[in-house]
Every structure is written in C-alpha cells, then in structure tokens.
Amino acid sequence: MSQPRQLIVPGRFESLTAIAAFITQAAREAGLDDDEVFHVEMAVDEACSNIVEHAYAAEVGDIYLACAYPASGQLEVVIRDSGQAFDPDEVPSPNVGTPTDLDSLNEGGLGLYFMRKLMDDVRFEFVPGQGNTLTMTKRAKTD
Numbered sequence: 001m002s003q004p005r006q007l008i009v010p011g012r013f014e015s016l017t018a019i020a021a022f023i024t025q026a027a028r029e030a031g032l033d034d035d036e037v038f039h040v041e042m043a044v045d046e047a048c049s050n051i052v053e054h055a056y057a058a059e060v061g062d063i064y065l066a067c068a069y070p071a072s073g074q075l076e077v078v079i080r081d082s083g084q085a086f087d088p089d090e091v092p093s094p095n096v097g098t099p100t101d102l103d104s105l106n107e108g109g110l111g112l113y114f115m116r117k118l119m120d121d122v123r124f125e126f127v128p129g130q131g132n133t134l135t136m137t138k139r140a141k142t143d
Contacts, residue, residue: 002029004068011056011063011081019048019065023077026067030075032140039118040075040138046111047079047134055083055132073140082131088112088124 007022009015023044027037044065051063064080116122121137 002026002069004066005029006067007065008062009065011052011061011083013049013052015052015063016045016048019063020045022065023067026077027075027138030067030069030138030140031073032075032138036138036140040077040136043115043118043122043136043138044077044079046115047136050086050111051079051081051083051132055081055086057084059083070137071139073142075138077136077138079134079136080131085126085128086124086132087126 005022005026007019009018020041023041024037027040032040048063055061061082064078066078068076068078070076112122115136118138119136120139121135123135125133125135127133
C-alpha cells in the first residue's frame, strides 16, 4: 500500500490545477477506477473552490491536503484551512428535484450536495484556532 501523501498550496484558484494533479495520482494509487477517480477529483475541486471563495474571502491562507490509504481500494482525503469557520448545517439543502430550468435551483448548497453524492463519507469539523477540517472517503466498488 502507498505511503500517505501531503500537499500544501496557497488558497487561490490558481492552485486548483496542482490540487487536481495531486488528487488524481493519489486516487489512482488507491486503486480506484476512472469513474471513482473522477468523483474524487470533482468533490475535492468543489471543496477547495469553496475554501478559496468563502473561507479565504477576506484573508489569505494555505490549503493543506493529505491522502491516506486506510485499506486496499480506499482513499481518505483530509483538507484543512485556517479561514472563516464553516458549519455545513447552516447551508440550506438545495432544491434538486426535477427543476424545469437551472434558474430554479437554490443558490448555494450544491457543492455540499455533490460532495456527499460523489464520496462515500464526508465529515466536517471546526476547531477554534485550528480552522476547518474536511475528511472525505472514497471506496472502490466491489463487483
């Protein structure tokens, strides 16, 4: 099994390319298939975009990513930031029924919705003085 991997990048949109490359390699090392790798990429991109846009909206900081392989065919991604506190319970659930057009979707909450749909486990934690921690897990499908 692969060794844990870490990456620290500035909390800016320009860092998303480096984050994507890092996550893609880690997901492939975990033994995830192409669809699962794509799901991890999308969930991490959404999370990191939200950090840049919301957590660091009024300040500058880094995004810390760590990938671990707790079991064969499993990837755990930990994303930390020291930006504004985030409580997912304060984000309204999006209206994802069968809208007649995209304009009828709620603004906000879609990122959380997609992260939870794409990943097998999503956990948020905020510790004053330490910042936000998002832990997401993806497990390979078993046939």
